[in-house]
Amino acid sequence: AQKVTQAQTEISVVEKEDVTLDCVYETRDTTYYLFWYKQPPSGELVFLIRRNSFDEQNEISGRYSWNFQKSTSSFNFTITASQVVDSAVYFCALSEPDTGRRALTFGSGTRLQVQP
Amino acid sequence: EPEVTQTPSHQVTQMGQEVILRCVPISNHLYFYWYRQILGQKVEFLVSFYNNEISEKSEIFDDQFSVERPDGSNFTLKIRSTKLEDSAMYFCASRAIVSDTQYFGPGTRLTVL
Numbered sequence: 001a002q003k004v005t006q007a008q009t010e011i012s013v014v015e016k017e018d019v020t021l022d023c024v025y026e027t028r029d030t031t032y033y034l035f036w037y038k039q040p041p042s043g044e045l046v047f048l049i050r051r052n053s054f055d056e057q058n059e060i061s062g063r064y065s066w067n068f069q070k071s072t073s074s075f076n077f078t079i080t081a082s083q084v085v086d087s088a089v090y091f092c093a094l095s096e097p098d099t100g101r102r103a104l105t106f107g108s109g110t111r112l113q114v115q116p
Numbered sequence: 117e118p119e120v121t122q123t124p125s126h127q128v129t130q131m132g133q134e135v136i137l138r139c140v141p142i143s144n145h146l147y148f149y150w151y152r153q154i155l156g157q158k159v160e161f162l163v164s165f166y167n168n169e170i171s172e173k174s175e176i177f178d179d180q181f182s183v184e185r186p187d188g189s190n191f192t193l194k195i196r197s198t199k200l201e202d203s204a205m206y207f208c209a210s211r212a213i214v215s216d217t218q219y220f221g222p223g224t225r226l227t228v229l
Contacts, residue, residue: 033216045159045207045220052216091159095216102211103149103161103172104218 002027004094006107013082014115021077021110023092029053034068034075035093035104045091051075082114118142120221122208128227129198137193137224139208148191149209149218150183152176159207165191198228 003026013019025034036048049059051068059066063080079086089111093104121140129135141148150162164172165183180196191210195202205225209218 035217037220042222043205043225044222045209047217047219050217093159097216102147102216103164103174104151104159105161106159108158 002029002032002094002096002105004092004105004107006090006092006110008110009108010111010113012113012115015084016081017114018078018080019082019112019114021079021090021092021112023075023077023107025073025075025092025094027073027094027096029096029098031096031098033095033097035095036066036075036077037091037093037106039089039091039109041088048077048090079112082112084114084116087112087114120208120210120219122206122221122224124224125222126225126227128229131200131228132197135195135198135226137195137206137208137226139191139193139210139221140189141191141208141210142212142219143189144212145210145219146213147171147211147218148183148185149211150193151207151209151220152204153207153223154204162193195226198226200228202226203228 005024032053034051038046065078067076089109091109092107095102123138148165151159153159161174163177182194184192205223207223208221211218
């Protein structure tokens with residue numbers, strides 16, 4: 001069965017620190033998608049990135065970067081030079097299109113607090 | 117930029133009452149989803165909908181739940197007889213046929229008293 005684990009429940013950093021949010025997944029499928037969503041205090045879910053299982057290139061978008069490693073079933077998210085506006089709950093999620101399971105399986109989320 | 121919208125933003129109801137949560141997916145999207153998030157917990161999948169029928173559902177989506185696309189723009193979730201444990205944030209999401217990315221609405225907070 002598919003599973004997403006975010007072992008870090010809460011992280012607190014001071015502004016300008018770098019922070020990495022961990023995500024470990026389990027799946028039996030060879031084709032799958034991994035996602036990160038941000039949930040700010042206002043409550044909405046904001047899509048950040050999608051990565052498919054055949055693309056192990058790391059991605060950078062501004063201060064955000066993602067490290068996908070199939071060997072360790074991990075898809076970690078790093079925020080460089082964190083800002084107060086980064087304070088949110090971050091969710092990692094998985095879908096498995098080959099089995100027809102396109103519904104997202106979410107991890108339990110990591111609450112990031114960035115202190116000024 | 118097109119976005120998913122949901123109404124109402126907050127609904128308060130008495131236990132045993134029926135509620136209908138409404139969503140307007142992104143206009144060219146054909147796959148629709150409902151998820152829920154009990155306060156402080158993770159987001160859980162309820163149901164997906166394509167071509168006017170349910171394509172996937174979770175064990176949470178029991179007989180008290182139903183979904184409908186009553187017209188060309190709305191997608192609704194009905195809870196027939198609400199229970200206290202139905203109190204949660206309910207998110208609607210949609211995706212295009214050529215993409216696996218789901219875009220979420222702002223959510224409806226349902227409070228059952």
